[in-house]
Amino acid sequence: MTIVVEGVSASVSGANGAKQVLYDVDCRFETGQITLLVGRTGSGKSTLLQTVAGLIETGGGKITFEEERGASGVGIVFQYPEHQLFARTVQSELEYTLRPFRLSKAESEGRIRTALERVKLSASVLERSPFTLSGGEKRKLALASTFVAEPDWLLLDEPSASLDTEGVEWLTAAVREWSARKNGGVIIATHDLDAFLPLANKVILLREGRISAEASPAELARSPQPLFDAGIGLASSMRTALSLGKHGIAVELAADVPPMTPAAMADAIWQASRKRLLATKEPEHEAVAAAAQTRIPYGAESLAYPQSPGSRAAVAAAEPAADGAESVQESARTAEKARSAADQGESGAGMSGAGESLARRLDPRTKWLVSMLVSIGILLQDRWLGIGVSAICTVVLVLLSGAPFRPLWRWTKPFLYFSLFSVGFSGLQLSFGTESSGFEIGFAAETALLTLRQFAKIALVMIVGLLFTFTTTQMQMKRALEITFGALEKWKLPVSAFALGASLLLRFIPIISQEADRLKLAVRARSASFSKGKPLRLRDAPAFVIPLLLSVLQNAEDLSVAMEARGYRIAGQRRTSALKLRLGRLDVKAVALGAALLAVLIAAA
Numbered sequence: 388m389t390i391v392v393e394g395v396s397a398s399v400s401g402a403n404g405a406k407q408v409l410y411d412v413d414c415r416f417e418t419g420q421i422t423l424l425v426g427r428t429g430s431g432k433s434t435l436l437q438t439v440a441g442l443i444e445t446g447g448g449k450i451t452f453e454e455e456r457g458a459s460g461v462g463i464v465f466q467y468p469e470h471q472l473f474a475r476t477v478q479s480e481l482e483y484t485l486r487p488f489r490l491s492k493a494e495s496e497g498r499i500r501t502a503l504e505r506v507k508l509s510a511s512v513l514e515r516s517p518f519t520l521s522g523g524e525k526r527k528l529a530l531a532s533t534f535v536a537e538p539d540w541l542l543l544d545e546p547s548a549s550l551d552t553e554g555v556e557w558l559t560a561a562v563r564e565w566s567a568r569k570n571g572g573v574i575i576a577t578h579d580l581d582a583f584l585p586l587a588n589k590v591i592l593l594r595e596g597r598i599s600a601e602a603s604p605a606e607l608a609r610s611p612q613p614l615f616d617a618g619i620g621l622a623s624s625m626r627t628a629l630s631l632g633k634h635g636i637a638v639e640l641a642a643d644v645p646p647m648t649p650a651a652m653a654d655a656i657w658q659a660s661r662k663r664l665l666a667t668k669e670p671e672h673e674a675v676a677a678a679a680q681t682r683i684p685y686g687a688e689s690l691a692y693p694q695s696p697g698s699r700a701a702v703a704a705a706e707p708a709a710d711g712a713e714s715v716q717e718s719a720r721t722a723e724k725a726r727s728a729a730d731q732g733e734s735g736a737g738m739s740g741a742g743e744s745l746a747r748r749l750d751p752r753t754k755w756l757v758s759m760l761v762s763i764g765i766l767l768q769d770r771w772l773g774i775g776v777s778a779i780c781t782v783v784l785v786l787l788s789g790a791p792f793r794p795l796w797r798w799t800k801p802f803l804y805f806s807l808f809s810v811g812f813s814g815l816q817l818s819f820g821t822e823s824s825g826f827e828i829g830f831a832a833e834t835a836l837l838t839l840r841q842f843a844k845i846a847l848v849m850i851v852g853l854l855f856t857f858t859t860t861q862m863q864m865k866r867a868l869e870i871t872f873g874a875l876e877k878w879k880l881p882v883s884a885f886a887l888g889a890s891l892l893l894r895f896i897p898i899i900s901q902e903a904d905r906l907k908l909a910v911r912a913r914s915a916s917f918s919k920g921k922p923l924r925l926r927d928a929p930a931f932v933i934p935l936l937l938s939v940l941q942n943a944e945d946l947s948v949a950m951e952a953r954g955y956r957i958a959g960q961r962r963t964s965a966l967k968l969r970l971g972r973l974d975v976k977a978v979a980l981g982a983a984l985l986a987v988l989i990a991a992a
């Protein structure tokens with residue numbers, strides 16, 4: 388009853404293409420145990436969780452379920468519960484999970500009632516839309532919709548986010564209860580050591596997509612160095628012990644019950660204080676000196692202070708009480724600075740110079756001009772030879788631009804399917820004839836080819852347009868339009884408004900795409916796991932089309948509120964632009980290339 392992860396690598400794909408997140412991960416998750424996945428933001432916890440759940444394909448290595456139901460017995464609750472809710476009512480949300488089990492109505496109602504009781508949600512929410520619930524209620528519902536399927540494994544991503552103190556207490560109790568009742572396995576990706584360390588049997592520390600350490604909570608309590616190495620810091624009980632140690636009060640660590648909870652810590656402090664009180668029969672300074680010499684302050688035996696400035700500052704920030712509030716704030720600021728400096732160091736390489744794709748380094752006006760020139764050239768074509776040359780020119784542009792292939796293909800694919808259908812349909816010839824000849828069906832290849840040629844041209848123009856979209860940010864696009872057509876403002880033409888509108892339209896393309904991905908993932912994760920690892924089934928499509936529309940509308944509303952907050956409503960008010968555009972030598976070369984491609988296309992026409 389174990390999940391074995393061996394040499395697993397995994398990538399996630401976003402608007403800018405695929406990015407490897409996990410590297411050669413080896414670990415085991417035992418049933419009956421609660422395992423924590425702990426690591427800094429972006430270290431790959433969610434990705435590992437989703438890979439184990441079968442929602443992300445492994446790019447190498449394998450995951451073995453040493454039990455009967457395999458990945459189908461896994462229930463996952465996402466980091467943002469709203470990412471997994473999609474139905475019109477809470478009732479249908481829960482029923483959706485139960486659909487593949489083919490239960491009787493009474494059984495299904497019973498399971499729903501029990502699941503709601505377990506998460507302490509009242510049955511009165513059943514008729515409400517999940518989207519009207521509060522953040523904490525959504526999390527409870529997400530958990531209920533997982534509990535209802537009675538999975539063997541419970542995978543929770545940042546489960547304490549958006550819960551209040553009482554909510555966290557309830558959650559930890561629910562996880563404990565579930566684990567004891569089902570004897571199932573629990574994997575929790577979290578930063579919240581205070582809440583989950585006391586529950587855990589094992590902690591797996593992730594750092595930049597790799598496992599940096601594995602330890603039991605008791606081992607970490609005695610030797611917290613791996614927590615610093617992974618850039619995480621300590622649970623507050625550990626911080627308290629560390630601070631007391633600096634004052635010469637040594638908190639003894641019991642081997643079996645490490646002081647992870649406030650109650651256990653209070654007990655340990657009480658024991659330590661009593662010892663110290665007894666010692667103060669001697670003059671106080673001697674007692675302190677003796678304590679400092681003879682007792683081992685918490686963590687000192689193993690806590691060799693980390694050498695890198697970032698982690699040293701993090702250690703300083705993790706020791707609050709000793710030096711007063713001011714120094715705590717100062718060290719927290721230093722730690723933050725050090726971390727962000729480290730972050731910039733990591734990400735800077737990818738952002739600058741050679742690492743950046745050619746198209747991203749070009750001025751958006753240049754890209755727009757080149758796209759126009761090539762699109763005009765493509766639209767001039769009337770012969771198959773010309774279409775072939777257009778296709779070659781488009782491939783040249785795609786390769787030179789360095790635009791990501793996957794999103795390009797994802798956006799082009801539906802159009803290609805639609806085109807093929809239209810081509811087939813346009814070639815159909817139906818005749819209802821006379822009584823003697825009857826109904827006849829034929830296919831006019833010539834008409835179909837004509838349609839194919841038209842669609843091929845549109846597809847190529849679309850790819851050229853997408854190249855522009857995928858390599859131009861909304862801000863660049865807006866500035867480019869404002870600069871290009873700015874002169875028209877003299878004649879009171881609303882150039883800024885037009886530029887903003889056009890750039891918002893562009894901005895919405897990736898948003899819709901991300902939303903569709905999110906909903907597909909949610910539907911797959913909850914199709915009681917029967918279709919995990921397989922593409923979405925057609926009959927699941929309605930489950931995400933309406934939520935997709937709703938969420939696009941919600942995004943539009945959020946955006947309009949944000950814009951209003953930034954003064955976009957105030958007519959005539961000019962805003963300062965943070966983005967300066969400059970044409971360079973590379974732009975001249977790109978325009979020359981565009982003109983050359985147009986010349987080739989005119990020659991081929």
Ligand SMILES: Nc1ncnc2c1ncn2[C@@H]1O[C@H](COP(=O)(O)OP(=O)(O)OP(=O)(O)O)[C@@H](O)[C@H]1O
Pocket residue numbers: 399400401402406408426427428429430431432433434435466576
């Ligand atoms: N859809 C995506 N597109 C692009 N990058 C992504 C996508 N999903 C995740 N990533 C990147 O993958 C890396 C790991 O992300 P992941 O969500 O697994 O980290 P995490 O440890 O769970 O972080 P957090 O604690 O902030 O939730 C991050 O750098 C993140 O930016």
